[in-house]
Amino acid sequence: MAEASLELVPPEIAHHPAVVRNARKRGKSPREVLLDISLHYAAMKKLRIREKRGRPDIVHVTLLELLSSPLNIEGRLTTFVHTVNDYVIEVDPSARIPRNYNRFVGLMEQLLNVGKVPPDSEEPLLRAIPMTFDNLLKRVGVESVILLSEEGEIMKPEELCRESVERGEPIVIGGFPHGDFDPLIKERASVIASIYKRPLDTWVVASRIASGCERLLKIM
Amino acid sequence: MAEASLELVPPEIAHHPAVVRNARKRGKSPREVLLDISLHYAAMKKLRIREKRGRPDIVHVTLLELLSSPLNIEGRLTTFVHTVNDYVIEVDPSARIPRNYNRFVGLMEQLLNVGKVPPDSEEPLLRAIPMTFDNLLKRVGVESVILLSEEGEIMKPEELCRESVERGEPIVIGGFPHGDFDPLIKERASVIASIYKRPLDTWVVASRIASGCERLLKIM
Numbered sequence: 270m271a272e273a274s275l276e277l278v279p280p281e282i283a284h285h286p287a288v289v290r291n292a293r294k295r296g297k298s299p300r301e302v303l304l305d306i307s308l309h310y311a312a313m314k315k316l317r318i319r320e321k322r323g324r325p326d327i328v329h330v331t332l333l334e335l336l337s338s339p340l341n342i343e344g345r346l347t348t349f350v351h352t353v354n355d356y357v358i359e360v361d362p363s364a365r366i367p368r369n370y371n372r373f374v375g376l377m378e379q380l381l382n383v384g385k386v387p388p389d390s391e392e393p394l395l396r397a398i399p400m401t402f403d404n405l406l407k408r409v410g411v412e413s414v415i416l417l418s419e420e421g422e423i424m425k426p427e428e429l430c431r432e433s434v435e436r437g438e439p440i441v442i443g444g445f446p447h448g449d450f451d452p453l454i455k456e457r458a459s460v461i462a463s464i465y466k467r468p469l470d471t472w473v474v475a476s477r478i479a480s481g482c483e484r485l486l487k488i489m
Numbered sequence: 490m491a492e493a494s495l496e497l498v499p500p501e502i503a504h505h506p507a508v509v510r511n512a513r514k515r516g517k518s519p520r521e522v523l524l525d526i527s528l529h530y531a532a533m534k535k536l537r538i539r540e541k542r543g544r545p546d547i548v549h550v551t552l553l554e555l556l557s558s559p560l561n562i563e564g565r566l567t568t569f570v571h572t573v574n575d576y577v578i579e580v581d582p583s584a585r586i587p588r589n590y591n592r593f594v595g596l597m598e599q600l601l602n603v604g605k606v607p608p609d610s611e612e613p614l615l616r617a618i619p620m621t622f623d624n625l626l627k628r629v630g631v632e633s634v635i636l637l638s639e640e641g642e643i644m645k646p647e648e649l650c651r652e653s654v655e656r657g658e659p660i661v662i663g664g665f666p667h668g669d670f671d672p673l674i675k676e677r678a679s680v681i682a683s684i685y686k687r688p689l690d691t692w693v694v695a696s697r698i699a700s701g702c703e704r705l706l707k708i709m
Contacts, residue, residue, distance in 0.1 A: 307589040326588050330550055337690040368546050369527040370590030425709070426700075465709060470557040476696035477709065480646075489645065489685060489697065 270331060270471070271402055271454055273444025274324035276354045277381050278304050285312035301382055303374050321353050321445035328444055329373045330472040332366045338479040339488050346479070349405060353445060356381065357400040357408075364394035402454050414441045416458035417474055418450060424462040426481025432460060434485070442474045490551060490691070491622055491674055493664025494544035496574045497601050498524050505532035521602055523594050541573050541665035548664055549593045550692040552586045558699040559708050566699070569625060573665060576601065577620040577628075584614035622674050634661045636678035637694055638670060644682045646701025652680060654705070662694045 278288055283299040291308050292299040306313060306323035313319050328350060340346045341362055350358040358380065367373045376395075380386045385393035406412065415429060415438050424432075433440050438459060443450060455461070464477055483489040498508055503519040511528050512519040526533060526543035533539050548570060560566045561582055570578040578600065587593045596615075600606045605613035626632065635649060635658050644652075653660050658679060663670060675681070684697055703709040 305589075307592060324588070326590065330553055333550055333690070334554070334692065334696065337693045339685050339687075339689070339693075342687065368544070369525075370546065372527060465559050467559075467562065469559070470553070472554065473557045473559075473696070476554065476693070477700055477703075480697055480700040483697075 270328065270348075270350045270444035270475075271441050272321060272353045272451060273328050273350050274322055274446060275328045275350070275352050275358075275377060275444070276304050276322065276356070277378070278302055278309070279316065279354070282309070282312040282315060285309075288312045297378070301378060303378055303381075305374070318353070318448070320447045324446050325374060325377060326370065327446060327471050328377075329366070329370055331442075331444065331475045332360070333368070334472050334476045335479060336360070336362070336364060336366055338476070338483070340479045340483050340486070343486075343488050345482065345486060345488070349409070349439075350444065351400070351402050351405055355399060355401050356397050357405050359396045359398070361392075361394045402451075403457070406457060409439065411438055413457050413459040414439050415460045415462060416450065416455065417442045417463065417478075418455075418458075418461050419463055419468050420449075421461040421463035423466065424464065426464050426477045427485050428481075429462055429464070429478060430482040430485045433482075440478055442471055442478070444471055490548065490568075490570045490664035490695075491661050492541060492573045492671060493548050493570050494542055494666060495548045495570070495572050495578075495597060495664070496524050496542065496576070497598070498522055498529070499536065499574070502529070502532040502535060505529075508532045517598070521598060523598055523601075525594070538573070538668070540667045544666050545594060545597060546590065547666060547691050548597075549586070549590055551662075551664065551695045552580070553588070554692050554696045555699060556580070556582070556584060556586055558696070558703070560699045560703050560706070563706075563708050565702065565706055565708070569629070569659075570664065571620075571622050571625055575619060575621050576617050577625050579616045579618070581612075581614045622671075623677070626677060629659065631658055633677050633679040634659050635680045635682060636670065636675065637662045637683065637698075638675075638678075638681050639683060639688050640669075641681040641683035643686065644684065646684050646697045647705050648701075649682055649684070649698060650702040650705045653702075660698055662691055662698070664691055 288299045292302045304323045348360040380397050386395045508519045512522045523545050524543045568580040600617050606615045
């Protein structure tokens with residue numbers, strides 16, 4: 270997932286009354302809580318690229334889909350979440366994400382504040398590291414990716430998975446609600462593809478890709 | 490979805506201190522709030538069939554998957570949610586479910602308290618009616634269904650959809666976290682099928698079935 274809409278409240282709006290009030294209600298400091306448009310709508314008016322921010326629910330539902338997929342259960346999926354403010358979350362395939370949204374939010378806050386979950390583990394289920402998309406590619410050892418974007422040429426999910434396997438390139442989907450990928454990410458695309466003629470929610474794209482890979486790999 | 494884990498707090502536990510405290514915090518009466526195991530765990534110990542109850546998140550994520558699916562966008566899906574305490578929620582295919590869980594909870598509370606959403610609409614997006622699973626089948630005009638259950642024989646999602654179209658029977662998935670269907674529901678199954686050798690989360694089953702139907706109908 271690239272440019273996922275998941276981050277702590279940024280310093281520019283940490284003093285906004287709505288942000289302070291919400292954080293206090295939860296006994297936290299404003300900089301320790303997740304940015305969430307359903308709570309911080311008014312405060313977010315001042316933020317740059319705000320159409321891509323404050324939607325941790327997208328990451329939540331998409332991770333629920335991916336980690337519970339037969340593809341992941343069979344050990345054939347590795348999931349990375351690159352966020353809109355350049356963190357990378359490494360997800361252990363065996364991680365069980367909280368089903369309840371409010372517990373997910375608490376877990377992500379711990380993750381982004383401490384850097385890993387559980388906080389004192391040598392082999393954490395989740396790890397968060399400041400890292401650009403480009404550096405994530407270096408770390409994974411690839412130079413280019415298959416990018417899913419509304420503007421791409423229509424391909425079937427199964428075909429996309431075959432391309433991914435044959436080229437050894439990861440499939441990248443946007444983790445933000447509106448707008449387009451950053452040009453620096455688009456530059457890394459060897460293929461820009463789309464699976465449907467209209468925009469789809471991130472979790473639907475994720476499940477269709479997983480489903481396509483499951484058919485390709487004869488898992489389902 | 491059958492026996493979905495979505496209901497208001499039942500009278501037996503409405504006086505439990507944890508339930509009263511949580512409701513008060515939200516300015517509501519205990520009987521007006523959704524039963525949620527992440528809030529009411531201690532109070533739920535006394536409930537019958539409690540392993541099937543208090544998980545509105547399952548309905549939320551599954552509806553997000555189904556209503557955003559190309560199958561639904563193309564007008565080829567009708568969704569009904571039968572709940573564990575025998576309500577039926579009729580979902581207008583054009584309904585946009587809140588992405589945020591807490592807003593979804595607020596909407597479901599309004600729905601179950603008032604019977605429809607928006608409350609004063611002649612053509613509501615969601616309607617909730619006290620109705621058994623059997624009466625839902627009568628209302629839909631079918632006598633039997635294709636039931637997805639861990640114990641069923643393995644079939645491919647696309648095959649299941651073909652059966653559904655050919656027999657004119659709806660596909661039914663369980664909307665509860667653990668346990669088996671009520672025997673009265675199993676009696677209505679003309680086919681009991683499974684799409685994977687291990688249990689899957691409801692939203693994964695829903696997305697794989699939708700994906701299978703999309704391929705069958707050449708939507709994707």
